[in-house]
Amino acid sequence: MDAPASESKLIDSFKMHVATIESADLEQLHALSVDSFKMHVATIESADLEQLHALSVSVGWPLRSEDLQFLRECGRGYVARDDIGRLTGSAMWFPHGDDFATIGMVITSPRLQSNGTARWLMEHVLRDCLGRNLRLNATRASRRLYHSLDFKPMRTIYQCQGIVRPADSTTTTEQPPVRRLEGEDLVAVAELDAGAFGVSRAALIGKIFAQSVGYGLFRGDRLQAFALCRPFGRGHVVGPVVADSNADAIAVIRPHVAAKENQFLRLDTPIETGLFATFLSQSGLAVFDTVLAMSRPGKGRADVVPGPNLYGLASHALG
Incomplete structure (x- = not known):
C-alpha cells in the first residue's frame, strides 16, 4: 500500500x-x-x-x-x-x-x-x-601545532648567516686534501649524504648538485666529506654538509667561505659548539635564529634519525 x-x-x-x-x-x-x-x-x-x-x-x-x-x-x-x-x-x-x-x-x-x-x-x-616517517623543522610559532599532531622534538638547528669575513686560517696541522667536485662524484656524494641523513635522497641531491659548486675531501679514492653551495635567499646557502669531524667539515666549507668574502652566506647546522661552530662565527656566520627538528614515526617502522656527521642541512624544508 x-x-x-x-x-x-x-x-x-x-x-x-x-x-x-x-x-x-x-x-x-x-x-x-x-x-x-x-x-x-x-x-x-x-x-x-x-x-x-x-x-x-x-x-x-x-x-x-x-x-x-x-x-x-x-x-x-x-x-x-x-x-x-x-x-x-x-x-x-x-x-x-x-x-x-x-x-x-x-x-x-x-x-x-x-x-x-x-x-x-x-x-x-x-x-x-x-605511513611514512616524517621530519620537519619547526619555528617557535609552529611548535605547538606540530606537538598536537604527534611530532616529537629531536634537536635544535642553528641558522647561521651573515656577511662573510676571512676566518683565521692559521693551523698547526696539515690541511686535508680538498678538491672541486665534478659530475662523476655525484654518486659518491649521494651515498655519503644517505648515511648522514638517515635515508637515501639521491634524486634531491642530484637536483641540488646541478645548481651548486661543491668541494669534497678525499683520502685515497674515497670521498670522506663534502659541502655544496648554491644561490639561495639573500645570497648563497652552504648545504648539505657531511663530514666525520670538525676538521673535515671546516676543510670542505673553507673554499666556499673564501669565495663568498663580503657576500651574504647562510648555513643551517645542528652543531652548537666546538671548532666548527667557532669557525662559522669567525667567518661572520653568527647564529641568527633557531628551529626545532621534529619527527613522527611511520607505521611499523622506527623513526629515521640523522647521523652525527650531518653538519649542514640542504634547507629547513628539505632537511
Whole structure:
C-alpha cells in the first residue's frame, strides 16, 4: 500500500536532508570557513609563483621566486585560497623513497595564523604521507601545532648567516686534501649524504648538485666529506654538509667561505659548539635564529634519525 501523501513528503524531505549533509561533508574537506569568507584548497603547482613569493615574504622568509620554484619541482603540497583568489597559506612535503618525507613551506598569512588554516593544510599533507616517517623543522610559532599532531622534538638547528669575513686560517696541522667536485662524484656524494641523513635522497641531491659548486675531501679514492653551495635567499646557502669531524667539515666549507668574502652566506647546522661552530662565527656566520627538528614515526617502522656527521642541512624544508 502506498504511503499517505504527507508521509511521502516527509520521506522525501529526509532524503534531501541526508544528501545535503553528505554534500557538506565532502565540501568541508576542500573548503574551510574563516571569519566571513571561505577558503579553498588547491595543489601548490596551481599557485601563481608571485603570490606564493608574496606569502613567504609576509612571514619574513627571504626566499626568491627561483627558490620556491625549485621546492615545487622537488615536492608536492597544497595552498589555501580565499574567495577572491588570494593565497592565505601553504604546506608541502618532499618524498624520499616510499617510507620517508620531510615537511616544509608551512606558511599562514599573518592575519589568519590563529584561525586553523595551518592545521587544515597539514591534515591534507598528513593524509598524503600516511605511513611514512616524517621530519620537519619547526619555528617557535609552529611548535605547538606540530606537538598536537604527534611530532616529537629531536634537536635544535642553528641558522647561521651573515656577511662573510676571512676566518683565521692559521693551523698547526696539515690541511686535508680538498678538491672541486665534478659530475662523476655525484654518486659518491649521494651515498655519503644517505648515511648522514638517515635515508637515501639521491634524486634531491642530484637536483641540488646541478645548481651548486661543491668541494669534497678525499683520502685515497674515497670521498670522506663534502659541502655544496648554491644561490639561495639573500645570497648563497652552504648545504648539505657531511663530514666525520670538525676538521673535515671546516676543510670542505673553507673554499666556499673564501669565495663568498663580503657576500651574504647562510648555513643551517645542528652543531652548537666546538671548532666548527667557532669557525662559522669567525667567518661572520653568527647564529641568527633557531628551529626545532621534529619527527613522527611511520607505521611499523622506527623513526629515521640523522647521523652525527650531518653538519649542514640542504634547507629547513628539505632537511
